[in-house]
Amino acid sequence: MRRLPALTVDRGIGGLVLVFAVVAPFLVPQFWTANLLTQTLILGIVAASLIFLSAYGGMVSLAQVSIYGIAGFVVGNLTTNGNTKGLNLGWNPWWGVVLGIVIATIVAILFGALSSRSTGIYFLMITLTFAVIANYFFGQVTDLSGFGGISGIPAPKQIGPVDAHPWRLYYVCFGVALVLYALMRYVVRTPFGISLQGVRDDPVRMSSLGYNVRLHRTIAFAFGGFVAACGGVLFVWWNQHIDPASIQLSAVIDVLVIAVIGGLFRLEAAWLGAFVFVVLNNYVQRLGFWSLSTRFGTVIGLVFLAIVILSPGGLMGIWERLLSLAGRRRSQTPTAQAPLESGTVEPSV
């Protein structure tokens, strides 16, 4: 009974956020839409792929940024034309979209297969290794990038040039984020998604019920890779540039921080975390006092620490606790003492 109003409030807030996102370009300065909000949407997509794998598959992956980077580098190599690093193939940007996503997803299948035996800290370490390898790969293979990276990456002409029409890319990012969010929400209720949650909760039981746990993990990882790859394509359109620093360790940690600040157990948290991160990042750098501008790392570190200590579920966890507190207060008089659904007598073994 108590969940109903909480759910309504949740949905209401979600609806308001969506409405705000739609009208934001008319309400806030262009700098906000073109930079902060677009970046929030893109980082949110990558973080959402991490949260998806963690919340529904029990896999905390540090490779999401690399996969996003691989999609970005593929787009860069295929679609730039002329004076930059990389292959400069000059293809139509839409081909870049297709191949960027396909290639990054194939790499994700490979990563997924290699890490599908591992769980917990070992999984974390293996995906960290992927992240490091990807970073060095694009630094050292100068045919594809090199440390300077690829510049002047164009968006398709229907969308770009981005500097002239920042709203268009903003709406594209918003649309893509919305579709991916809906897709992830949908997938978790399909046989594949429910089984994935079974694998998360007890892989041994899943095997003895007849499931191929490793295959399941691999496919889930590939799906997470696909989501991250979409983010990677948007990122290079927005940034018009990508280099190995875009996927270096600190970028990996940024996305992890975003996911944890938001809350690792809920998809919406990805964009909440990204928004807080991006806004802090931007405003701390503008603040003059205490030379905070050069100490963004310290500030975000402290924010991170505060949130993790306050709530392991991140900001989303704090929000949910507030909701359930409010809900409890409302329903206190009639059925206050029945919060536990199940019988409380638990014979111990």
Added chain:
Amino acid sequence: MSEAVVTEHAEPILRLRGVGRRFGGLHAVRDVDLDVAHGERRAILGPNGAGKTTLFNVISGDFPATSGSIHFLGQDVTGVAARHRAKLGMGRTYQKTRLFHGLSVEDNLYLAVLGVKQGHLRPVVVPKQDEELRGRARELIASVHLGGRESTLVGNLSHGEQRQLEIGMARASDPKLMMLDEPASGLSRGERVALTDLLLGLDPSITLILIEHDMDVALRVAQRVTMMHDGRVIVEGTPDEIRANQTVHDLYLGRGHQADG
């Protein structure tokens, strides 16, 4: 009693020969020969650490055997993965419940039903197909007396309810061989009676192997009893023979009664 069943199928449904399982230097199961006939109800008894659960793990494929051979339905399954054994018709429960705590009761059974079917990776909802699976899941919920708890998260169930769900999970795949690892542990007296009734009411064509410390449950349900100690099978016989056996008394019954209070 068991002879009558055996004559229907000359081959036993399960045949173990010289099966062993080591954990490093520890021989948890050693040199076990076991024949279980089609439709038989077999109890496995033995003191703590005798290797009963390990024997289950080796049969179900959770751990591979380190020696010996296992035949199921006439087929050598010694090197076959657990998930394939499930599809051949093995179902089991766990001594320490292994349920999906983040999912609802219905989703747990949905997964158990889907496990031996096609379509694990289907990324779309097909209402007709899924409704069929869910219908079966709800039947199972009723059969283990959890009606009304469909959408409760398993983590919020009481211990007794979780034990009931365990049995539902093993039944979901319509297994030919069902292995229950101490299904009565932690249950109240009333719940034990209900469990015994449930086991006695099982379709007689299902072969049942039961590990159980509770003698009342074990000896009422079982037609034959296998007694393990130190990883080996030491006695096998009918419940009456087991009751009369002096070794069993020395090793187990005294201790078992103490442990059960």
